[in-house]
Amino acid sequence: MSEHMQLSLALCRIGLYTCFRALCCKGPPPPRPEYDVVCIGLxxxxxxxxxxxxxxxSTDGIVPTTGFSIxxxxxxxxxxxxxxxxxxDNIKKYWSRYYQGSQGVVFVLDSASSDEDLEAARNELHSALQHPQLCTLPFLILANHQDKPAARTPNQIKKYFELEPLARGKRWILEGSTTDNMxxxxxxFALACDCRLPSG
Structure with missing residues (x-):
């Protein structure tokens, strides 16, 4: 067998071995980083x-959360x-006990709620935005139930909640939401992550 053919066969064996290693011997993917987020709302x-x-x-049979869930x-x-x-009401007063270690905040409000409940949500959001353990964190504010006829638009919520003056200098995003458009x-959530998580 000529030296040229021997060299060609050797290169082929190396190529096949490399392909085999690439296809069959990959290690586990690197673990995704984990971040702790607190989700609050009435x-x-x-x-x-x-x-x-x-x-x-499944969302069948969902009942309001008592205490907390992760x-x-x-x-x-x-x-x-x-x-x-x-x-x-009997749980909100304990919210701050669970803030420690949070790296972001999700605040969910019912955009179709009564004026009284919307005012209560406004007060809770203002309190969270100014809380010492949360005030430096990014906020994702979801104006939920946008599919309901009485829903206020995100722009209406932003104006009513006075977010521009109150949250100036903070990192926040206000978006409409509904379970019909996940x-x-x-x-x-991805937008909120991008302002807080490293790209990768």
Whole structure:
């Protein structure tokens, strides 16, 4: 066998071995970074339904959260461990106990609620934006139930909540949401992640 043919066969064997290694011997993918996020809002805002849909869980028989629950919401570049806090009056006073260690805030409000409930949501958001453990964190504010006839638009919410003067200098995003359009909700979460998580 000529030296040229021997060299060609050797190169072929090396090429096949390299392809085999690439296809069959890959190590596990690098772990996605995890971030802790707190999710707050009044009872009935739709926090549990949105988070359940984000995790591809059934929303049948959902009841308001009492205390808190944690859901791991997967995204291509990260996993968000979202701690949802119940929004009832007897639970709200304990919210701040669960803020420590948070790296972002999701505030969900019912955009079709009564004026009284909307005012209560406004007060809670103002309080959260000024809380020492949250005030430097990015906020994703979801004006939920946009599919309801009485829903106020995100622009109306922004004006009523006085977000421009109150949240000046802070990192926040206000988006409309509904469980009927989870792609938009995922995009809202992705926008919030991009302002906080490293790209990758």
């Amino acid at each position: 009872t009935g805002a739709g926090k549990t339904s949105l988070l359940s849909r984000l995790c591809s869980e 859901k791991a919401v997967p995204f291509p570049n990260a996993i968000l461990n979202v701690k949802e806090l119940g929004g009832a 792609e938009a909700v995922k995009e809202s």
